[in-house]
Amino acid sequence: MEEHLEDVGKTFVSHYYNLFDNDRSSLASLYQPSSVLTFEGQKIQGVDNIATKLKQLPFDQCHHVVSTIDCQPSSFVGGIMVFVSGSLQLPGEEHTLRFSQMFQLIPSRGGSYFVQNDVFRLNYG
Numbered sequence: 001m002e003e004h005l006e007d008v009g010k011t012f013v014s015h016y017y018n019l020f021d022n023d024r025s026s027l028a029s030l031y032q033p034s035s036v037l038t039f040e041g042q043k044i045q046g047v048d049n050i051a052t053k054l055k056q057l058p059f060d061q062c063h064h065v066v067s068t069i070d071c072q073p074s075s076f077v078g079g080i081m082v083f084v085s086g087s088l089q090l091p092g093e094e095h096t097l098r099f100s101q102m103f104q105l106i107p108s109r110g111g112s113y114f115v116q117n118d119v120f121r122l123n124y125g
Contacts, residue, residue, distance in 0.1 A: 009071035009082040012105060012113065017064040024054055030115050032108075037118040050118075063089045065096070078107040079116070085123075098123040 019026045028051035031037075037044045037053065044053050066086040074081045082103040087096035104117035 005071045005073060005080050006069075008080055008105070008113065010069055012082060012103070013066060013069050013084055016103075017066065020054075021061070021063055024057075025051065027051065027054055031118075032114045032116070035115055035118070037120070039120050040122065059090050061091050064099075065089070074104055080105040080113070 016027070016030065019030075028047050031047045031050050033046050035045065035047065035050060037050045039053060042053075044050050064086055065088070066084055068083075068085045070083045072081045073079070082105060084101045084103070085099070087098050089096050100121050100123055102117070102119045103115050105113040106116045108114045
């Protein structure tokens with residue numbers, strides 16, 4: 001069971017950041033109407049609102065480099081908590097920005113998962 005969690009978590013993280021870095025508008029497909037994103041302290045709920053927030057970020061491109069991925073089973077049947085740390089590089093910026101992000105993945109039809117909760121923070125200092 002634990003190995004399955006790690007595989008799902010790592011596959012999801014790779015897919016999520018690939019979409020974020022290359023086709024951000026496609027991220028909407030990973031969320032549901034009940035999904036909640038907390039981005040730097042701002043709470044946003046629902047697919048459309050989350051997609052709008054992510055599209056309106058003040059940069060068109062970036063590159064995520066994942067340092068760690070930790071996965072745990074959540075209290076939801078078959079749910080997975082995924083905690084990610086890493087850095088992101090913005091175009092024209094010399095220095096990378098450190099970040100942490102937590103996802104709660106919930107099983108959906110067809111063996112896939114959707115993001116119920118998503119918390120993103122830049123790490124300063």
